[in-house]
Amino acid sequence: MGQGLSCGAYQEHGLFSAVQLGDLETVKALLEVDPSLLHESTVCDRQSALHIAAANGRIEILSMLLERSVDADMVNRHKQTPLMLAAMHGKISCVKKLLEVGANILKFDSLHGRTCLHYASYYGHSDCLQAILSAAQSSPVAVSWGYARFVNIRDGKGATPLHLAARQSRSECVHILLDNGALTCASTGGYGFPGSTPLHLAARGGSLDCIRELLAWGADRLQRDASGRMPYVVALKHKHRACAALLNPLSAEPLVWPSALKFISELNQEAKALLEHALVEANREREKNILKGSSYLLPSPSHSDVAVDDNISEASDSELCCICFEQVCNIEVQDCGHQMCAQCTLTLCCHNKPKPPTSCLTPPVCPFCRSTIAHLVVAKIKKHNDPDPVAVDLSSSKLKKTRKSWNISSEESSSFKGLSTLGSFGKMGGRGSGRIAAENEWIDKP
Numbered sequence: 001m002g003q004g005l006s007c008g009a010y011q012e013h014g015l016f017s018a019v020q021l022g023d024l025e026t027v028k029a030l031l032e033v034d035p036s037l038l039h040e041s042t043v044c045d046r047q048s049a050l051h052i053a054a055a056n057g058r059i060e061i062l063s064m065l066l067e068r069s070v071d072a073d074m075v076n077r078h079k080q081t082p083l084m085l086a087a088m089h090g091k092i093s094c095v096k097k098l099l100e101v102g103a104n105i106l107k108f109d110s111l112h113g114r115t116c117l118h119y120a121s122y123y124g125h126s127d128c129l130q131a132i133l134s135a136a137q138s139s140p141v142a143v144s145w146g147y148a149r150f151v152n153i154r155d156g157k158g159a160t161p162l163h164l165a166a167r168q169s170r171s172e173c174v175h176i177l178l179d180n181g182a183l184t185c186a187s188t189g190g191y192g193f194p195g196s197t198p199l200h201l202a203a204r205g206g207s208l209d210c211i212r213e214l215l216a217w218g219a220d221r222l223q224r225d226a227s228g229r230m231p232y233v234v235a236l237k238h239k240h241r242a243c244a245a246l247l248n249p250l251s252a253e254p255l256v257w258p259s260a261l262k263f264i265s266e267l268n269q270e271a272k273a274l275l276e277h278a279l280v281e282a283n284r285e286r287e288k289n290i291l292k293g294s295s296y297l298l299p300s301p302s303h304s305d306v307a308v309d310d311n312i313s314e315a316s317d318s319e320l321c322c323i324c325f326e327q328v329c330n331i332e333v334q335d336c337g338h339q340m341c342a343q344c345t346l347t348l349c350c351h352n353k354p355k356p357p358t359s360c361l362t363p364p365v366c367p368f369c370r371s372t373i374a375h376l377v378v379a380k381i382k383k384h385n386d387p388d389p390v391a392v393d394l395s396s397s398k399l400k401k402t403r404k405s406w407n408i409s410s411e412e413s414s415s416f417k418g419l420s421t422l423g424s425f426g427k428m429g430g431r432g433s434g435r436i437a438a439e440n441e442w443i444d445k446p
Contacts, residue, residue: 016042019052024060031068038070046077054082054098057091062098072103079110087116087132090125099135106141106150113156121161121177124170129161133180148181158189160198167192167201171209174198184219187226193234195226203231203247206240211247215254216279221247252289270378274330278342323367332379338368339379 015037018026027049031037041048047055050070053062062082066072073081083103086094095116099105105116112118117136120129136142136150152160162182165173178184187195192204199219202210211231215221224230229237235244245251319339321327327341340348349364364373 015040015049016047016052019049019058019061020056022056022058022061024064027061028064038065038068041076044077046075048074048076048082050074050082051076051080051085054086054091054094055089057086057089057094059091059093059097062094066097066101072098072101073107075107075109079108081107081116083107083116084109084114084119087120087125087128088123090123090128092125092127092131095120095128095131099131105132105136105139106145108156115153115155117150117153117161118155118159118164121170121173122164122168124165124168124173126170126172126176129173129176133176151177151181152183152186154189155191157191158187159191160186162186162198163188163191163196163201166198166207166210166214167205169202169205169207169210171207171213174202174210174213178213178217184214184217185223193225193227193229195224197223197225197231199223199231199247200225200229200234203235203240203243204238206235206238206243208242208246211243212280215246216256218256221249271331271376274342274378275346275376278346282343282346329379332377333366333371333373334375334377336366336369336371338366340367345376 015027015030018030038049041051048070050062050065050072051074052058053065072083075081081103083095083098083105084107086098108115114122117129117132120126120132133151137147141147141150152162154160155164160182162174162177162184163186164170165177182198184198187197188201192201196204197219199211199214199221202214221232222230225234230247230249232244232247232249235241235247246254319329321329321339321341321344323340323344327343329339329341331342331345332339348367365371366373
């Protein structure tokens with residue numbers, strides 16, 4: 001009482017302290033004495049017990065409060081909901097519980113006009129971001145607003161969640177948003193510098209990983225902000241030289257997640273992961289060429305050469321791709337059953353680029369039988385058991401040459417001649433991926 005609090009105010013203060021500390025028994029005892037405390041809030045920020053529980057990850061207390069019919073969408077002084085605070089602080093269990101009881105994901109705060117999706121993206125909590133997006137797909141939001149519109153929802157200054165994630169160097173969140181339809185070309189209003197795209201903001205923040213993701217999903221290096229600056233100029237201004245090298249319009253074009261894959265009715269998730277890995281590896285080779293010999297050559301911590309070595313050893317005792325004769329066949333075309341490696345599959349789908357943005361693409365076709373590719377899955381590795389008891393070095397160039405000859409004479413490979421009508425493949429990075437294209441060929445020829 002020494003602070004001049006009334007008896008009721010003291011109990012109120014005790015409730016909020018107990019919630020913050022996660023003292024469930026004390027919270028229950030205080031609410032038994034005075035149930036009206038459920039609807040009280042702090043004097044300064046008007047935080048309710050539910051807000052405090054969500055922000056501190058007190059899932060047991062939060063669940064108990066929700067069971068007592070507390071409004072899941074109550075707001076504090078800044079119009080923030082408990083879901084926004086849980087997403088801000090990365091409290092995934094509280095996020096999931098609030099989504100489960102139907103918390104409104106379309107609420108905007110009064111600070112920046114942001115939603116829970118903005119908060120998860122800005123603070124880099126990818127698990128919370130994924131949970132919110134999953135909830136949006138199965139909620140009335142997808143029907144009333146449209147899922148794509150929700151993913152690209154703008155805050156009070158015209159920033160989408162992708163803008164915020166790119167500016168804060170949240171590469172994992174950038175990937176999740178891009179994978180769910182976030183627009184790489186969207187320009188901001190008053191956030192950052194007017195007219196900035198996510199690529200401009202990633203260049204300002206100096207995040208190589210975010211720039212890699214954005215370029216791989218088709219971000220335009222030539223798009224300018226309101227002052228006419230390209231991302232390359234922004235990176236130079238903020239002294240991010242490695243980023244500037246990748247964004248330089250004169251450097252080699254990156255491989256982009258192919259729009260041709262949109263024609264495929266079903267893309268197995270495991271197959272998609274293999275293709276994404278192939279894309280990353282190809283662009284990593286491109287980066288090495290761009291940054292070779294420079295003082296700002298920075299290896300990506302997220303990529304390892306171990307996977308490449310494993311792939312080589314696996315390919316040594318498995319059926320090799322009939323196109324590059326280097327990688328193991330790990331992607332299967334259905335229903336025809338023909339197999340290729342992920343690198344060659346990706347190159348096939350990257351090949352046909354539309355001239356104007358509005359022109360129609362044609363679905364990719366199997367290079368062996370010319371049937372339309374409708375479904376890609378992970379191929380089952382076929383092992384070849386050598387009956388000869390003599391030990392053989394399976395990784396030797398001599399054996400690869402033998403397998404190459406065998407593959408060429410096979411019935412499947414003979415139909416590969418149809419690929420000549422497609423023109424040359426774009427140069428792919430990684431092992432053996434330059435067999436079809438010229439050594440320095442990056443741009444597809446008509």
